[in-house]
Amino acid sequence: MRATFWWRDDDATRPGPRLDQLLDCAGAHPLSLAVIPAQATSDLASRLRSAPNVTVLQHGYAHANHAPPQEKKAEFGPHRDTTSMSAELAAGRTRLKKLFGDQFRPIFVPPWNRFAEGLPAELHAMQFSGLSAFGTRDRDTALPRMNCHVDIIDWRGGRRFLGTETVLRGFVDHLKARRQGAVDSKEPTGLLTHHRDHDAACWQFINDLLDMIKKHPTATWISSAQATAGAR
Helix, strand or coil: CCEEEEEEEEEECCCCHHHHHHHHHHCCCCEEEEECHHHCCHHHHHHHCCCCCEEEEEECCCCCCCCCCCCCCCCECCCCCHHHHHHHHHHHHHHHHHHHHHHEEEEEECHHHCECCCHHHHHHHCCCCEECCECCCCCCCCCCECCECEECEECCCCCEECCHHHHHHHHHHHHHHHHHCCCCCCCCEEEEECHHHCCHHHHHHHHHHHHHHHHCCCEEECCHHHHHHCCC
16 A cells, blocks of 8 residues: 555635745645635736646635634534525635636635535535545545645644644554555545644644655655545
8 A cells, every 4th residue: 555645735815935935845746725715816826827736726715704603613614504605615716717727626625624514515516526624534425525634733732833743643543544444545644734824843844744755665645636536
């Protein structure tokens, strides 16, 4: 078996030093950039034209929270009617396709990785090609899933790097579950990053991880297209 990995970075809207650092860090590795449609700029599209290894995914619509105060944040959660969500899904897809052309893939990434139970069926009806959230994906779903499994940021502990031992344990646990058949063995192990929030330790870890996997004889990075193809 080969240990396959894929990389998703969330919340992109515009170019800048941190995005430049992300693209420099990624080099030629396949990178899926989850872009917020309502906030995406033409400058971002121009910057990414020189990065053929980058695929643009649809990260919600405006990354706006519609959940009640007592519940966890969600933009496309059960708190909204399907008509409103469908209109935003369509508008977001149209805008990203216009901005990014062939770099855009209609794979939906719900903000905060939360979504209403009926959303996958709606995405399938609207001919989205995939859904990406967080955690082990369901098997045998009509809409291909390509989730992330390891988030390197400690969001509750000061929004800092989570720590090498903890992050590596996340990778090892998912790889072990794949190998033993406890989860879908074809599901690539997903790295989740947020370039706008990284500290120096985050960047160092990513560089070290890329270097380690590059040198490993049975480990490789795959693109979002390959990840969704394997989910069918």
